[in-house]
Amino acid sequence: MGISTGKQYVSRIDQLKTNIWLDGSRVTGNISEHEAFKGVIASQAKLYDLQHQPELQEIMTFVSTESGNRIGVSFLEPKTKEDLEKRRLMIQEWARSHAGMMGRSPDYMNTILMVLNASAELFTAEDEKCAANIRDYYQYVKEHDLSLTHVFVSPQNNRGRQEAEGEQIAARMVRKTEDGIVIHGSRILATQAGMTDEILVYPVPSNVDDEAFAYAFAIPCDTSGLSFICRESFAYKDASYDHPLGSRYDEMDAIVVFDNVLVPWERVFLHGSSFVKNLLYSQSNMFEQTAHQVVSKSVVKSEFITGTIQLIINSINISEYQHVREKFSEVAIALEAMKGFLHESERNAKINQWGTMTPDPNPLLAAVNYYPRIYPRFIEIIQLMSASGLVAIPSEKDFASDQKELLNHHLQSVCQDGYERVKLFRLAWDLSMSAFGSRQQLYERFFFGDSIRLADQLYSRYDRGGSVERVKDFLKEKR
Numbered sequence: 333m334g335i336s337t338g339k340q341y342v343s344r345i346d347q348l349k350t351n352i353w354l355d356g357s358r359v360t361g362n363i364s365e366h367e368a369f370k371g372v373i374a375s376q377a378k379l380y381d382l383q384h385q386p387e388l389q390e391i392m393t394f395v396s397t398e399s400g401n402r403i404g405v406s407f408l409e410p411k412t413k414e415d416l417e418k419r420r421l422m423i424q425e426w427a428r429s430h431a432g433m434m435g436r437s438p439d440y441m442n443t444i445l446m447v448l449n450a451s452a453e454l455f456t457a458e459d460e461k462c463a464a465n466i467r468d469y470y471q472y473v474k475e476h477d478l479s480l481t482h483v484f485v486s487p488q489n490n491r492g493r494q495e496a497e498g499e500q501i502a503a504r505m506v507r508k509t510e511d512g513i514v515i516h517g518s519r520i521l522a523t524q525a526g527m528t529d530e531i532l533v534y535p536v537p538s539n540v541d542d543e544a545f546a547y548a549f550a551i552p553c554d555t556s557g558l559s560f561i562c563r564e565s566f567a568y569k570d571a572s573y574d575h576p577l578g579s580r581y582d583e584m585d586a587i588v589v590f591d592n593v594l595v596p597w598e599r600v601f602l603h604g605s606s607f608v609k610n611l612l613y614s615q616s617n618m619f620e621q622t623a624h625q626v627v628s629k630s631v632v633k634s635e636f637i638t639g640t641i642q643l644i645i646n647s648i649n650i651s652e653y654q655h656v657r658e659k660f661s662e663v664a665i666a667l668e669a670m671k672g673f674l675h676e677s678e679r680n681a682k683i684n685q686w687g688t689m690t691p692d693p694n695p696l697l698a699a700v701n702y703y704p705r706i707y708p709r710f711i712e713i714i715q716l717m718s719a720s721g722l723v724a725i726p727s728e729k730d731f732a733s734d735q736k737e738l739l740n741h742h743l744q745s746v747c748q749d750g751y752e753r754v755k756l757f758r759l760a761w762d763l764s765m766s767a768f769g770s771r772q773q774l775y776e777r778f779f780f781g782d783s784i785r786l787a788d789q790l791y792s793r794y795d796r797g798g799s800v801e802r803v804k805d806f807l808k809e810k811r
Contacts, residue, residue, distance in 0.1 A: 333401060333475055333476055333477070334393075334396065334399070334401030334402045334403055334475065334477065335380070335383040335384065335392075335393055335401075335402050335403065335404055335477050336380045336383075336476075336477035337380055337381055337384060338374075338376075338377025338378060338379075338380045338381040339377070340380070341376065341377050341380045341477075341479065342364045342373060342374075342377050344478075344529055345363060345364060345373065345479075345526075345527055345528070345529070346362040346363060346364050348363075348529070348552065348553055348554040349554055350363070350526055350553040350554045350558075350560065351554070351558060351559040351560065352525065352526040352559075352560045352562060352586070353559065353560065353561045353562060354368055354562040354565065354584075355564070355565075359526065363526055363527065367565070367567065367570060368562075368565035368567055368582075368584065369526060369527055369567075369584065370570070371567050371570065371578075371579045371580050371581070371582065372434070372524075372527065372567070372580065372581055372582055372583055372584070373527050374580075375429070375430055375434065375580050375581055376434070376437065376438070376479070376524075376527065378429055379426050379429055379430070379437060379438065380477070382425060382426065382429060383402075383404055388425065389402070391405070391418070391421050391422055391425055392404065392405055392422050392425060393405060394408050394418075396474070396475065398471065398475075399475055401475060403474050403475070403477075404422075404438075404439075404442065404474070404477060405418055405419055405422035406419065406422060406423065406438065406439035406442035406443055406446075406625075407442050407445070407446055407470075407473075407474040408446070409446050409449070409450050409688055410681075410688060410689040411683075411687065411688070411689055412689055413678060413679075413681055413689060415689055416624070416678045416681055416689055416691060417678060419624070419625075419628075420624070420628045420674070420678070422439070423439050423625055423628040423629060424628050424629070424631065424632050426439055427628065427629045427632035427633070428632055430580070430581050431577070431581070431632070431633065431636040432629050432630065432631075432632040432633025432634070432635075432636055433577055433580075433581040433633065433772065434581050434583055435523065435583065435626075435629070435775055435779065436481065436523040436524045436583055437629075438479045438480070438528075439625060440622070440625055440626070441479070441480035441481070441482060441528075441532060442473075442474075442480075443621050443622055443624075443625045444482070444532070444618065444621075444622060445469070445470055445473060445474075445480065445532065446470070446621065447616050447617065447618045447621050447622070447688075448466050448470065448534075448601070448616070448618075449466055449467055449470035450616075450686045450687075450688045451612075451615065451616035451617070451618075451686050451688075452464075452466040452467050453686070454608060454611050454612065454615055454616060455601060455602060455608055457605060457607060457608045457611065458602055458603065458604070458605045458608045461597070462600065462601050462602060462603070465597075465598055465599065465600060465601055466601050468598070469550055469599070469601075473530070478528075478529040478530055479524070479527070479528040479529050479530075480528055480529065480530050480531065480532050480550070481522045481523060481524045481525060481527075481528040481530075481531050481532075481553070482522065482531060482532045482533065482534070483503075483519035483520060483521065483522045483531065483533055483588045484519065484533065484534055484535060484536050485519060485520050485521060485536065486501070486502035486503075486519065486520070487501055487502060487518055487519075487520055487587070488520075489501050500517060501517055501518060502517050502518065502519065502545070503515050503516065503517035503518055503519045503533075503588075503590045504516065504517050504544040504545055505543070505544050505545075505546075505547045505603065505604070506544070506592070508603065509594070511594060511596060511597070512594050512595045512596040512597045512599070512600060513547060513549070513594075513595050513597075513600055513603050514592055514593065514594055514595075515533075515547070515549075515590040515592075515593045515595060516590055516591065516592050516593070517589075517590055518587055518588060518589045518590065519533065519587075519588050519590075520587055520588070521585050521586070521587070522560060522585065522586045522587075522588045523583050523584070523585050524583050524584065525560040525562055525584045525585060525586030525588075526553070526560055526562070526584055526586070527583075527584065528553060529552065529553065530550055530551060530552050530553060531550065531551060531552075531553055531558070531588070532548075532549075532550045533547070533548060533549055533550070533551075534548040534601070534602070534612065535547065535548065535602070535609045535612070536613075537609065537610050537612075537613045537614075540606075541606045542606070543603075543604035543605070543606065545609075546602060546603075546604050546605055546606045546608070546609040547600075547602050547603055547604070548600075548601040548602035548609075548612075549595045549599050549600050549601055549602075550599055550601070551593070551595055551599055555593060556593070556594075557590060557591040557592055557593040557594070558588070558589070558590060558591075558593050559588075559589045559591070560586040560587070560588055560589075561586055561587045561588075561589065562584050562585070562586045563584070563585050563586070564767075565582060565584065566578045566582045566766070566767040566768040566771060567579050567582040567768075568767075571727075571728060573727075573728035573755060573758065574727050574728055574758060575758075575762055575766070575768070576755075576758060576759045576762055577759070577762040577763065577766075577768050577769070578762055578766060578767070578768035581768075582768055585771075615685075616686075617684050617686075617688065617690045619693065619696070620677075620690050620691045620692075620693050620696060621688075621690070621691070623677075623691070623693075623696040623697075623699065623700055623780070624674070624677060624678075624691045624696060626700070626779065626780075627670060627673060627674045627677070627696060627699045627700070627703075628674060630670055630699075630703055631667070631670050631671055631674060634663070634666060634667040634670055634710070635667060637663065637710050637714070637763065638663050638664060638667055640714070640756075640759060640760060640763065641659075641660060641663055641713065641714060641717065642660070643756055644714070644717050644718055644721070644756065644757075644760060645660065645717065646746075646747060647745040647746065647747060647748055647753055647756055647757075648721065648745055648746065649745075649746040650717070656717065659713045659716065659717065660713075662709065662713065663710060663713060666702075666706045666709075666710070669702065670699060670702075670703065672695070673695040673696065673698055673699035673702075674695070674699070676692065676694075676695040677691035677692045677693075677694075677695045677696045677699075678691060678692075679692075680692035680694075680695075693793060693795075694794060694795055697789065697790040697793060697794055698790070700779070700780045700786060701783070701786045701787060701790055703776060703779075704776055704777045704778070704779065704780075704783060704786070705783070707773060707776040707777070708773055708776075708777070711763070711764045711769070711773055714760050714763060714764040715764050715765070718757060718760050718761075718764075721757045721760070722757060722760060722761045722764065722765055723761075724743065724754075724757070725754050725757050725758050725761055726739055726743075726754060731750070731751045731754070736751075739751070739754075
């Protein structure tokens, strides 16, 4: 089969009839037609259609050695630095389609699945069948171009204790049967809830040595006993003028509840080994590959924000003010820094123990520590430059009313009539002040975890051996 079209993707999602709850009711009918989901599903469908554009075929796809089918490049296990570059180009082509706003577009989970397949040998410490299951699942997903969501975090019910202590709320493996493992409890936070084919569940490293939490598996989203309880939708209006980002790119987040869900053995990748659970992160190089995907996307997002800020400057004619130039320079410096981190990770990439070309972790560790700090500053700069322009934003209906000429006159800018000026500032508002924009900021703050843990990870993993040795050599010199 190979690469999907947008139409095939939408048809699959509509046919699933996943158990999704929103605003106190179960979602019924075709989810692609539901107000909360139709905009983002349409945006995701466009991603799949990009794979079929002849002029993009070499960037977006590769030929499967097993089937001869065209496969999306986000499934490609890189063997050379050129493969890494190809992955970046594909990721950024998709990211430009959604302005970098879809943090869980399919290439993210495809990257994780690629890493699991490449390092499947790790799972032989659980049993040989688990490793075979991962390899089979990777082939199945890539050949059918399926979309995945995932969950791996326990609910925030009591951070003062380990997840194995006290009342059992977090999803756990309650028993093993002839048919598979049974999972009961909840996990957070499934982004793209309700709009993917399947859900991949895997553990996070921890000091808890309890086999009940050492599991990994993948199942269809309509599996019996599985439900998704969604947050409020931020796609408030089906109106690209009033909500230019939220109406298109609001990836739904949900609590995932497993009510004694049976996972068949052929879909089980891990079923009790805490040893393998911890190896998954220390030996698979999952961080390097997922960070490469995320930073590639973040560069595109930063470019979009840079363009938005410059259009604001142009619109209200503030380019000659030094403080404006200083603020713009902050954004430009951050963008170039992110590009530098990304390209340096590719330049110093090396083959790992599984034969995968792996980006250099040093610049990527720096990038994932830096971006959560600088992104809120991007938002602050938009607010500082736009000021009252972020609240003087009538709706599109106002411009279609008897007040149209009045609004066009009084809200005009140096280079735009009122309608076009407000269109720009509604974009700035959706980036920096709306529920959608606030969620984006929170997402960027915690994409890879909280800032203290990220700094701790960098300290533990950062390779500074060469720097230390040079200082030692200097201290040994005698003048």
